[in-house]
Amino acid sequence: MVIKSEESQIYVKRNQLNIAGIGLPGSGKGTQGMHLKSKYGLHSISTGELLRSHIEQGTEIGKLAKHIVEVEGKLVPDELIVKIYSEELLKPNFRYGHFGDGTGRRLNQYLSYEKMLGEDFYDGAIYFNLHPDVVRERLLGRLCCNECGAPYNIKEHGVRVGDKCRVIGCGGTLQPRSDDKLERIENRISEFEKNSPEYLEHLRRKGILWEVDSTMKPAQISHIINGFVDNAIAKKLNTPILGPKHFHITDLSKLGEKTDE
Ligand code: AP5
Ligand code: MG
Secondary structure, three states, X not given: XXXXXXXXXXXXXXXXXXXXXXXOOOOOHHHHHHHHHHHHOOOEEEHHHHHHHHHHHOOHHHHXXXXXXXXXXXXXXXXXXXXXXXXXXXXXXXXXXXXXXXXXXXHHHHHHHHHHHOOOOOOEEEEEEOOHHHHHHHHHOEEEEOOOOOEEEHHHHOOOOOOEOOOOOOOOEEEOOOOOOHHXXXXXXXXXXHHHHHHHHHHHHHOOEEEEEOOOOHHHHHHHHHHXXXXXXXXXXXXXXXXXXXXXOOOHHHHHOOOOO
């Protein structure tokens, strides 16, 4: 079934579509999250952005995460991620679905989400496949908005430190991210290489993994992603739509439970 682009946008506004985004640091999760927002109105949740905001505000979560994120470049404990992610999903913006930018990085995190939200909660998972050599180059040339987190590239966008963010109405300024230093980038790459294979394999077995070659230009990648999203919607339209799928996160104490028994 082929559907028109406008139909997809209307679908996303009225129904629920949930997509996970996985990939190495710098593989383009944030860039394509912005595309999904402008093209489909699909809201993005980035656990990295949420952590940076907690760190900036000096919350308890921020204090726990600060050293791990900014200095070690390692993954923060699963319980903490599951907590901040599930709290975000309850906000009105995300009622009709979302793009989860790096919200799952270990199989155990994903299994917690399945337990909490249902095994068919995610309609698809985009794997941004990129070689680590490209990652280093991209991240060393990246500047991010200090307000909305939008990523830019010195080479691609001709931006400089201190420039204004180009997102309409944002007003933030561009600066390097504290974890975009070579040593931290190496740690982030090795965390991904260590933790993602069994997670990706799980998604592949479930039949919801959409892989994209992230060496392509952002616009080409967006085009391919549009195809994934439109197909996912077309698949849903073949079944009766009774309104948004409801999800309830009632028992936060379950979040720390082991999910592999
Ligand atoms: P997070 O903020 O998510 O960082 P990350 O995963 O390292 O990914 P990045 O944001 O660096 O890259 P991106 O894929 O968004 O690429 P972007 O679009 O910006 O997480 C930070 C930290 O929080 C983690 O290290 C961890 O400590 C913790 N954390 C977060 N989630 C967690 C979880 N679930 N569990 C445990 N810990 C967690 O693009 C990069 C650059 O390339 C930009 O300059 C961009 O302009 C450019 N670019 C993008 N696409 C292209 C393209 N196609 N061609 C050329 N250039 C491109
Ligand atoms: Mg990002």
